[in-house]
Amino acid sequence: MRVDPLAVLSEAAGYDDPERWWEDVIEHRGTGGAEAFTAVAEAMEALRAEYGHGGHEDDAVREAHMRLRLREARREFGDEVAVVCGAWHVPALGERTTATADRKLLKGLPKVKTEISWVPWTHRRLARHSGYGAGITSPGWYDHLFHAPDRPVERWLTKVAGLLRDEDFGVSSAHVIEAVRLAETLAAMRGRPLAGLAETLDAVRAVMCDGSDVPIALVRDRLVVGDILGEVPESAPAVPLQRDLTRTQRSLRLKPEALERELELDLRKETDAGRSRLLHRLRLLGVDWGTPAVSRGSTGTFRETWRLRWEPELAVRVAEAGVWGTTVLSAATAKAETEARSAKGLAEVTELAERCLLAGLSAALPVVMRSLADRAALDADVGHLAQALPALVRSVRYGDVRGTDTAALGEVAVGLAERILVGLPPACVGLDADGAAEMRRHMEAVHRAIALLSETETTGTEAGTRPHTQPHTRAHTQTDISTADMSTAETRSAESRAADGLRARWAAMLRNLAGRDGAPATPGLIRGRAARLLLDDGQLAEDEAARLMGLALSPGTQPPEAASWIEGFIGGGAGGGMLLVHDERLLGLVDRWLISVPAEAFTDVLPLLRRTFSAYDTGVRRTLGELVRRGPVADGSTGAGGQGAPAAPGFGPGLDTDRAAAVVPTVRLLLGLDPVPHANDTMEAAR
Known part of the structure; x- marks a missing residue:
C-alpha cells in the first residue's frame, strides 16, 4: 500500500x-x-x-x-x-x-x-484533479499566499470581489469588509490560527454570493486553481519544431495563453489567413491549441472563429510531432501525405483533402488527390460516395475563398455526384426503417452538396478570371486579358455548365423518386423527402405536391407507409411545421387522413407521427392546433388565415397590411436597403 x-x-x-x-x-x-x-x-x-x-x-x-x-x-x-x-x-x-x-x-x-525539453506549466495542470500525481487542489490560493506580503485574507477577498464585479455581480467594498469579518470569526470558532481557503470560500458564499454555489464555482476555477502560464527561457533546449512554432506565433502575433479566449478571423486579411493556416496545421498534427467554433454575426466562408487555450501537454504533442518534420509546414505536409496513403475509406480521404486546403498544404494535395481518385474509382457503395461528396464540395468552395486552385477537386466532385446520381435510385429499393432513415440523410447531404457545387461554379465564373488578383491600374484595359486567363475562364464556364446540368438531372432524379409508388417499393420516407426537397427548391408546384400527398395518403396505402411519407415530407423540425401552417391544402390532407385511420392501425401510426410533430417548435405546434381546432373552411380545406376562414384566437381572417407595413422599415434597415420614403410605398412593400 x-x-x-x-x-x-x-x-x-x-x-x-x-x-x-x-x-x-x-x-x-x-x-x-x-x-x-x-x-x-x-x-x-x-x-x-x-x-x-x-x-x-x-x-x-x-x-x-x-x-x-x-x-x-x-x-x-x-x-x-x-x-x-x-x-x-x-x-x-x-x-x-x-x-x-x-x-x-x-x-x-x-x-x-x-532528449530534454522544458515546457511552460500552468496552475490548472498543477491541480490534483488534472491527473498530476504530486499536484495540489488549490495552486492559485498558495500562489497568493506566497506573494501576499501582508494581510493575505483581506487581499484575497478583494481579489475575489474584483472577479465577481468583472462578471457583473453586485459586490461592494462593504461586502469585502463583512466577508473578512466572517472569515476571521469562522477561523476562531474552528480553532485555526488564520482564516484559510475553506473559511474564505464560506464567507464569500454567504456574503457575496447570497448562498449560491454558481459564483463559487467561478471563483474556484479562476482564482483557487487559476490560469497562470509559466515561461521558458530562450536558452532552454527545445525540439526544432517547437522553435519554428514559437517563431510563427510571434510573426502572427498569436501568443499562447492558459486562459480560454475566442478568436475571430477574417480570411481576407493576410495575418488572419496565416493564423488560420497555422491552427489548421497544428490540428492535423494532433496539437489542438485551437478548436473551431460557430461564427457569430456572419455566415460567410471568409469568417472563422476559434476557441484557444494552451495546455502544457500540447508542448509534449509538439515534441512528438517532431518526427514528421522540423517546421510546422513540413511536418503537416508529411503527415497528410502519410494519412492519404494509409486511409482505408473514401470519406477519410475527402475529409483529409478539405483539411489540407484549410491548412494551405498545397504540396500534399497531389498525393491526396491521387489517393482520392483511386478510392473513388474502386468504391461502388452509394452510401460511401454520399458521405464523401459534401466534404469534397466544401473543399472546392474553401479553395475559392482562400485563392487555391481546386480544378482537380472540382472534377472529382462532379464525377462523384454523377455516380451518386446513377446509383441512388436502385439503392433506395427494399430498405427497412433504419436503412431508409440513413439513406434519407445521405440524400439530404448530397442535395446540399450539389446545390453548393453549382453555386460555387457559378460564383467563380461570375467573379471573372481574376477573383483573387490585384485590381487593374489605369494603364491596363479590358483587352489585356492573357491567353491563360481566357483558358481559365473557358474552363470555369464549362465547369459551371456541367454543374448546372448536374443540378437539373438531380432534380429529375428526385422527381422520379417522389413519383414512385409501385413495385419495386421505395420507402415512403424517401419518396416524401424527395418531394419536399423539390418543393423547397421551387422545382415542384404546390398543386403537384398536394397531388403527391393525396396519393400517399389515399385509402389504398397502408397507414404505417403513409405516416412514413408524412415524416419524410414534413419532418425535420420547424420547416415542415411552417409548411403546414401556411399551406391550407396540405394541412387539410393530413388532417382528413389522420381522421380516417382505422382504430386498429392508429397505434402503429402514432409513434411515427409523434416523432415527426415533436420536432416542431412549441409555437408551431400551438399554431397547428389552433388551425385544426378551427376546422375546415368553406372549400373543404383547413383554414390557415384565408379570406373566408372564420376568426380564431391569435389568427386574423386575412393579411393585416397595416401591421405588416410597420415592420418594413426595420427589415430594410437589417438588409442594408434604403428606407421607404412614403407610406404608400411601405404598404406596397408589405403586400
Missing part, C-alpha cells in the same frame, strides 16, 4: 484534510526558511523509519540515481548545492552510502536515449 506522508502527518495531528493541516502548520504559522525544511525533513525521516519504502518500490533506484547526480554537482560546484525534490526523498539523500553501492543498484537497467 502506497503511503501519503502528508496524509499520515495530518491524521496524527487530528486533521482529516492534508491541505488544511499544511496551511495551519506551515503557511499560517509564518514558518519558513531553514526551520520549515528541517522540520519537514525530520517528519519524513520518522515516517520512513515506520513505513520503509511506503509502497514506493522503485524509490531505491530513483534515489540512488539522485545521489550520484548530487555527488557530481558537489564535485563541480562545491557543497553549496540546492536540491529540488519531494520531501519523502530527503532522508534517502542524506544517507551515507558509497557511489559503488549506488551504481550497483542501477546496474542492468536498460539505457534509453532521451
Whole structure:
C-alpha cells in the first residue's frame, strides 16, 4: 500500500484534510526558511523509519540515481548545492552510502536515449484533479499566499470581489469588509490560527454570493486553481519544431495563453489567413491549441472563429510531432501525405483533402488527390460516395475563398455526384426503417452538396478570371486579358455548365423518386423527402405536391407507409411545421387522413407521427392546433388565415397590411436597403 506522508502527518495531528493541516502548520504559522525544511525533513525521516519504502518500490533506484547526480554537482560546484525534490526523498539523500553501492543498484537497467525539453506549466495542470500525481487542489490560493506580503485574507477577498464585479455581480467594498469579518470569526470558532481557503470560500458564499454555489464555482476555477502560464527561457533546449512554432506565433502575433479566449478571423486579411493556416496545421498534427467554433454575426466562408487555450501537454504533442518534420509546414505536409496513403475509406480521404486546403498544404494535395481518385474509382457503395461528396464540395468552395486552385477537386466532385446520381435510385429499393432513415440523410447531404457545387461554379465564373488578383491600374484595359486567363475562364464556364446540368438531372432524379409508388417499393420516407426537397427548391408546384400527398395518403396505402411519407415530407423540425401552417391544402390532407385511420392501425401510426410533430417548435405546434381546432373552411380545406376562414384566437381572417407595413422599415434597415420614403410605398412593400 502506497503511503501519503502528508496524509499520515495530518491524521496524527487530528486533521482529516492534508491541505488544511499544511496551511495551519506551515503557511499560517509564518514558518519558513531553514526551520520549515528541517522540520519537514525530520517528519519524513520518522515516517520512513515506520513505513520503509511506503509502497514506493522503485524509490531505491530513483534515489540512488539522485545521489550520484548530487555527488557530481558537489564535485563541480562545491557543497553549496540546492536540491529540488519531494520531501519523502530527503532522508534517502542524506544517507551515507558509497557511489559503488549506488551504481550497483542501477546496474542492468536498460539505457534509453532521451532528449530534454522544458515546457511552460500552468496552475490548472498543477491541480490534483488534472491527473498530476504530486499536484495540489488549490495552486492559485498558495500562489497568493506566497506573494501576499501582508494581510493575505483581506487581499484575497478583494481579489475575489474584483472577479465577481468583472462578471457583473453586485459586490461592494462593504461586502469585502463583512466577508473578512466572517472569515476571521469562522477561523476562531474552528480553532485555526488564520482564516484559510475553506473559511474564505464560506464567507464569500454567504456574503457575496447570497448562498449560491454558481459564483463559487467561478471563483474556484479562476482564482483557487487559476490560469497562470509559466515561461521558458530562450536558452532552454527545445525540439526544432517547437522553435519554428514559437517563431510563427510571434510573426502572427498569436501568443499562447492558459486562459480560454475566442478568436475571430477574417480570411481576407493576410495575418488572419496565416493564423488560420497555422491552427489548421497544428490540428492535423494532433496539437489542438485551437478548436473551431460557430461564427457569430456572419455566415460567410471568409469568417472563422476559434476557441484557444494552451495546455502544457500540447508542448509534449509538439515534441512528438517532431518526427514528421522540423517546421510546422513540413511536418503537416508529411503527415497528410502519410494519412492519404494509409486511409482505408473514401470519406477519410475527402475529409483529409478539405483539411489540407484549410491548412494551405498545397504540396500534399497531389498525393491526396491521387489517393482520392483511386478510392473513388474502386468504391461502388452509394452510401460511401454520399458521405464523401459534401466534404469534397466544401473543399472546392474553401479553395475559392482562400485563392487555391481546386480544378482537380472540382472534377472529382462532379464525377462523384454523377455516380451518386446513377446509383441512388436502385439503392433506395427494399430498405427497412433504419436503412431508409440513413439513406434519407445521405440524400439530404448530397442535395446540399450539389446545390453548393453549382453555386460555387457559378460564383467563380461570375467573379471573372481574376477573383483573387490585384485590381487593374489605369494603364491596363479590358483587352489585356492573357491567353491563360481566357483558358481559365473557358474552363470555369464549362465547369459551371456541367454543374448546372448536374443540378437539373438531380432534380429529375428526385422527381422520379417522389413519383414512385409501385413495385419495386421505395420507402415512403424517401419518396416524401424527395418531394419536399423539390418543393423547397421551387422545382415542384404546390398543386403537384398536394397531388403527391393525396396519393400517399389515399385509402389504398397502408397507414404505417403513409405516416412514413408524412415524416419524410414534413419532418425535420420547424420547416415542415411552417409548411403546414401556411399551406391550407396540405394541412387539410393530413388532417382528413389522420381522421380516417382505422382504430386498429392508429397505434402503429402514432409513434411515427409523434416523432415527426415533436420536432416542431412549441409555437408551431400551438399554431397547428389552433388551425385544426378551427376546422375546415368553406372549400373543404383547413383554414390557415384565408379570406373566408372564420376568426380564431391569435389568427386574423386575412393579411393585416397595416401591421405588416410597420415592420418594413426595420427589415430594410437589417438588409442594408434604403428606407421607404412614403407610406404608400411601405404598404406596397408589405403586400
